[in-house]
Amino acid sequence: MAELAVAERQEIPCQVSVPWNVVFSVSWSSLRRRFFRSLITMLGVILAIAFLTYMMVQDSVVDALLEARIEALNLLLQKSGVDVLAVQGTDTMMILLISLALLTCLVGIVNAMFMSVSERIKEIGTLKCLGAEDSFIVKTYFVESSLQGVLGTTLGILIGLVVSVALCVGSYGGYVFQYFPYGAVLRAIAIALAIGSIISVLASIGPAYWASKKQPVDAMRVEE
Amino acid sequence: MSDGIIIRAEGITKRYVMGAETVHALRGISLDIRRGQYVSIMGPSGSGKSTFFNIIGGLDKPSDGEVAMDGCRYSALSSSQMAWVRCHKIGYIFQSFNLIPTMTALENVAIARIFAGRAPADARKDAAESLGQVGLGNRLTHLPSELSGGQQQRVAIARAIVNKPAIILADEPTGNLDLHTGEEIIALLGHMKDAMRITVITATHDMKMLSASDVVVWIADGAVKRMANRDEVKIEIGSIDGHVT
Ligand SMILES: Nc1ncnc2c1ncn2[C@@H]1O[C@H](COP(=O)(O)OP(=O)(O)OP(=O)(O)O)[C@@H](O)[C@H]1O
Ligand SMILES: [Mg+2]
Numbered sequence: 001m002a003e004l005a006v007a008e009r010q011e012i013p014c015q016v017s018v019p020w021n022v023v024f025s026v027s028w029s030s031l032r033r034r035f036f037r038s039l040i041t042m043l044g045v046i047l048a049i050a051f052l053t054y055m056m057v058q059d060s061v062v063d064a065l066l067e068a069r070i071e072a073l074n075l076l077l078q079k080s081g082v083d084v085l086a087v088q089g090t091d092t093m094m095i096l097l098i099s100l101a102l103l104t105c106l107v108g109i110v111n112a113m114f115m116s117v118s119e120r121i122k123e124i125g126t127l128k129c130l131g132a133e134d135s136f137i138v139k140t141y142f143v144e145s146s147l148q149g150v151l152g153t154t155l156g157i158l159i160g161l162v163v164s165v166a167l168c169v170g171s172y173g174g175y176v177f178q179y180f181p182y183g184a185v186l187r188a189i190a191i192a193l194a195i196g197s198i199i200s201v202l203a204s205i206g207p208a209y210w211a212s213k214k215q216p217v218d219a220m221r222v223e224e
Numbered sequence: 225m226s227d228g229i230i231i232r233a234e235g236i237t238k239r240y241v242m243g244a245e246t247v248h249a250l251r252g253i254s255l256d257i258r259r260g261q262y263v264s265i266m267g268p269s270g271s272g273k274s275t276f277f278n279i280i281g282g283l284d285k286p287s288d289g290e291v292a293m294d295g296c297r298y299s300a301l302s303s304s305q306m307a308w309v310r311c312h313k314i315g316y317i318f319q320s321f322n323l324i325p326t327m328t329a330l331e332n333v334a335i336a337r338i339f340a341g342r343a344p345a346d347a348r349k350d351a352a353e354s355l356g357q358v359g360l361g362n363r364l365t366h367l368p369s370e371l372s373g374g375q376q377q378r379v380a381i382a383r384a385i386v387n388k389p390a391i392i393l394a395d396e397p398t399g400n401l402d403l404h405t406g407e408e409i410i411a412l413l414g415h416m417k418d419a420m421r422i423t424v425i426t427a428t429h430d431m432k433m434l435s436a437s438d439v440v441v442w443i444a445d446g447a448v449k450r451m452a453n454r455d456e457v458k459i460e461i462g463s464i465d466g467h468v469t
Binding site: 013014016021022026125130131132136215217 | 278281283284296301302303304305307308309311312316318322323324325326327331335336339340341344367383387
C-alpha cells in the first residue's frame with residue numbers, strides 16, 4: 001500500500017491556474033449583480049474623492065480668477081471670502097482636511113470589503129470545493145474591490161467637478177468660463193484619479209488575502 | 225481485489241478541543257468504499273456524519289488516521305494537488321445547494337469546468353450539456369434565486385458531474401427538500417451512478433433514502449456500528465414500513 005501511494009502521488013498533477021480574463025469576468029459579474037451592495041461599499045470612495053476634487057478644482061479656479069486681476073472680479077472674490085492680497089499657496093488646513101477624508105475612505109473600503117468577505121465565506125468555501133486555489137480567490141476579490149474603487153473614484157471626480165464648477169459659477173458668474181484653468185483642472189482630475197485608485201488598490205490587498213484563507217469546511221458549517 | 229476500492233479510510237479520529245473540553249467527533253473509523261457503489265451513511269444527529277464526509281472529501285484533516293483515494297493518501301498531497309483532486313475526482317453536493325448567487329445556472333456549472341482547465345467557451349458548452357442531463361436544459365440563464373430548491377439541487381448535481389468525477393459526496397442532499405423532490409434527487413443520483421459509473425456517498429438520517437443504496441453504513445457516536453448490503457437493507461425497510469403503516 002505504501003509503495004502504491006508513492007506511485008500514485010506522482011501521477012496527481014498540480015491544479016492549473018485560472019486565466020486573468022476569467023478572473024475579471026467573475027469579479028465583474030459579482031459586482032454587477034450585487035450592484036446596490038457594491039454602491040454602498042463605493043460610497044466612502046465617492047464622497048472622499050468628490051471632496052478632494054472639489055477642493056482642488058475650487059482652488060485652481062480661484063487662482064485663475066485672481067490672476068486675471070479684474071476690479072469687479074476681485075470684489076466678487078472678496079465677497080466670497082478669498083483674501084485677494086494674500087500670497088498664493090496651499091493651505092495646511094486644507095491638506096489636513098483632505099488627508100482626513102482620504103484616510104476615512106481607506107478605512108471605509110477595508111471595512112466594507114471585510115464585511116463583504118464574511119458574508120461570502122460559504123461562497124469561497126464552495127469555490128474551493130470545486131477546485132479553486134487560494135490564488136484565484138485572492139485575484140477575484142482583489143479585482144472586484146479594485147474595480148469598485150476605480151468606479152467609485154470616477155463617480156466621485158464627476159460629482160466633485162460638477163459641484164465645484166456650479167458653485168464657482170454661482171459666485172463669480174461668466175468669468176469662470178472666461179478664465180477657466182483647463183490645465184490645472186485636468187491636473188486635479190489626474191491627481192484625484194491616481195490617489196483614489198492607489199487607495200482602493202491598497203485597501204483591497206488585506207481583505208482579498210483574508211478571503212483566500214477561508215477553508216472549504218466553512219462552506220458547510222455556515223448556516224443560511 | 226484492492227483495485228476495486230476507491231476510498232479507504234483507516235482509523236480516522238477527529239477531536240475538537242474546546243477550552244477544557246474535548247469533543248470526540250470520530251473515534252476511529254475504518255471503511256473501504258468500492259468503486260461504483262451507492263453508499264448511504266446513516267446516523268442520528270451529531271453522530272459524526274458530516275465530520276467524516278469532510279475528511280473523506282479532503283475538506284478537513286483527521287486528528288489521526290489516513291484517507292486514500294485510489295491508493296493515494298491525502299496527507300501526501302500538496303495543497304495544489306489537493307485542489308486538483310477536489311476538482312477532478314470529487315463532486316460535492318450540499319444540503320443547502322451552495323450555488324454562487326451571482327452566477328446563472330450555466331455559469332455555476334461552467335466555473336467548475338474552468339477550474340479543470342477548460343477554456344470559457346468550451347466550459348459553457350460542457351455545462352449546458354451537463355444541465356441538460358439533469359433536465360434543466362431550459363433554465364441555463366436563471367439565477368439561483370429564480371429556481372426552486374429542487375432545481376437548485378439539480379444545478380448542483382450538474383456542477384458535481386461536469387468534470388466526470390470518480391465519486392460524488394452528498395451530505396444530506398435532500399435535507400432542504402420536500403419528500404417528493406427529495407426522492408427525485410435520489411433517483412437522479414442513482415441514475416448518475418449507473419450512467420457514469422460514479423461512486424455515490426450520501427449521508428442521511430432519512431430511512432426513505434435507503435432504497436437506492438448498495439451499502440448502508442450506520443454510524444453512532446463517532447464509530448461504525450453496522451454495515452449492510454442492499455438485500456439485508458430491503459428486508460429491514462419492509463419490516464419498518466410494516467410497523468409504521
Ligand atoms: N467545528 C466544530 N467544533 C467543535 N465541535 C464540532 C465541530 N464540528 C462538529 N463538532 C461536533 O462533532 C460531532 C459530530 O458532528 P457532525 O456535524 O459530524 O454530526 P452529523 O452526524 O453530521 O449531524 P447532523 O445529522 O445533525 O448533520 C458533534 O458532537 C458536533 O458537536
Ligand atoms: Mg451533518
